[in-house]
Amino acid sequence: MTTAVTSLLATLPGDRYTDPDNFRREQERIFETEWFCAVRAADLDKPGAYRTVQVGRENVLITRNRRGGLRAFLNVCRHRGARLCTAEAGEVRRSLQCPYHAWTYDLDGRLTAAPNLTRMPDVDRAAYGLHTVALREWLGYAWVCLAAQPPPFEETVQADVAERLGGPDVIAHYGIEELALGRRHTYDVAANWKLIVENFMECYHCATIHPELTEVLPEFADGFAAQYYVGHGPEFSGEAEGFTVDGSAGFERLPGVPDEHDRRYYALTVRPQVFVNLVPDHVIWHRMFPLAEDRTVVECDWLYAPGVVASGADVSHSVELFHRVNLQDFDACERTQPAMASRAYRDGGVLVPSEHHIGEFHSWVTARLGGTRE
Numbered sequence: 001m002t003t004a005v006t007s008l009l010a011t012l013p014g015d016r017y018t019d020p021d022n023f024r025r026e027q028e029r030i031f032e033t034e035w036f037c038a039v040r041a042a043d044l045d046k047p048g049a050y051r052t053v054q055v056g057r058e059n060v061l062i063t064r065n066r067r068g069g070l071r072a073f074l075n076v077c078r079h080r081g082a083r084l085c086t087a088e089a090g091e092v093r094r095s096l097q098c099p100y101h102a103w104t105y106d107l108d109g110r111l112t113a114a115p116n117l118t119r120m121p122d123v124d125r126a127a128y129g130l131h132t133v134a135l136r137e138w139l140g141y142a143w144v145c146l147a148a149q150p151p152p153f154e155e156t157v158q159a160d161v162a163e164r165l166g167g168p169d170v171i172a173h174y175g176i177e178e179l180a181l182g183r184r185h186t187y188d189v190a191a192n193w194k195l196i197v198e199n200f201m202e203c204y205h206c207a208t209i210h211p212e213l214t215e216v217l218p219e220f221a222d223g224f225a226a227q228y229y230v231g232h233g234p235e236f237s238g239e240a241e242g243f244t245v246d247g248s249a250g251f252e253r254l255p256g257v258p259d260e261h262d263r264r265y266y267a268l269t270v271r272p273q274v275f276v277n278l279v280p281d282h283v284i285w286h287r288m289f290p291l292a293e294d295r296t297v298v299e300c301d302w303l304y305a306p307g308v309v310a311s312g313a314d315v316s317h318s319v320e321l322f323h324r325v326n327l328q329d330f331d332a333c334e335r336t337q338p339a340m341a342s343r344a345y346r347d348g349g350v351l352v353p354s355e356h357h358i359g360e361f362h363s364w365v366t367a368r369l370g371g372t373r374e
Helices: 020-031 157-165 170-174 193-201 211-216 218-222 306-310 316-341 353-368
Strands: 036-040 049-055 058-064 070-074 089-091 095-097 104-106 111-113 134-138 141-145 180-189 266-270 274-279 282-292 295-304
Touching: 020 282, 020 353, 036 049, 036 058, 036 282, 049 282, 058 141, 070 134, 070 141, 134 157, 157 170, 157 266, 180 306, 180 316, 193 266, 193 282, 193 295, 193 316, 193 353, 211 218, 211 316, 295 306, 295 316
Parallel strands: none
Antiparallel strands: 036 141, 049 058, 049 089, 058 070, 095 104, 104 111, 134 141, 180 295, 266 274, 274 282, 282 295
């Protein structure tokens, strides 16, 4: 006699990962309405430094003005719509000039010059400045929001962090805004962004594909992800001296990390596109840039105490651990993506009990697209 399984939850159907129209709705209703982590503030280290990023269907230009503040604009010239900055990153001296007709804007987005502009006295320079995008700087990163009325930052981004860590002040222990960039890897993943989020949120797969990670964090071999428990951080194995690929010692504990967080790992998801990994001596920060229904670029930063980076210390052992985890995860997502179009996955799959928080993520996505989950 078979017993009915009642503990499995339905996933999203397969076409939510393959349908271009569904991806367009996600761009419009999620990435263009929520706060989006765009750039590391320290990458724009002087006035005139800029970076362009894709946020939903818009290309956003982020630069540092003459007073040292960060500003964000739609990367569109107000004259004929040419892209103002065509490179992903660069530096200008005093102004942003369109390469098409030389309309020129200062670093606060104001129109300052254009060919024959003095012969057009009816042109209101203030009215024809660049379109401004809301920007908030937090934890050393610039977050932007395309919405005309952005949601409260404290009730979205900061609330996600506080809810996972069990309090609003825990993240401050790591002093992320003061850390220095030790290494950056960029991954071009042939998979839908939701598959990557789902993979990061669970550890049911950890014993299968992450041998190096489960050596350091043996609790993960049981299939329960760090995000399954609010405020919980899995402890390093007794044999591991640090969070490194071979269990060797890392660096000194970050100054603000308390004893109760020593030798522990914390992971959190900040919807819709950020993952943060906290260990005593460094922080690993992922930003996703969904570019198509089956393509997502992930930029991953390894952050250390400034003295570690300035000294030229070898960070390769700690970088290599999570670089391998990333490659293993992204390979799994790329192997899953083609099956989303299979008739076998037309109605979706199932979630086991330890993946219940993925069901909550599915509900969050569905609600923002205007639907409901039964």
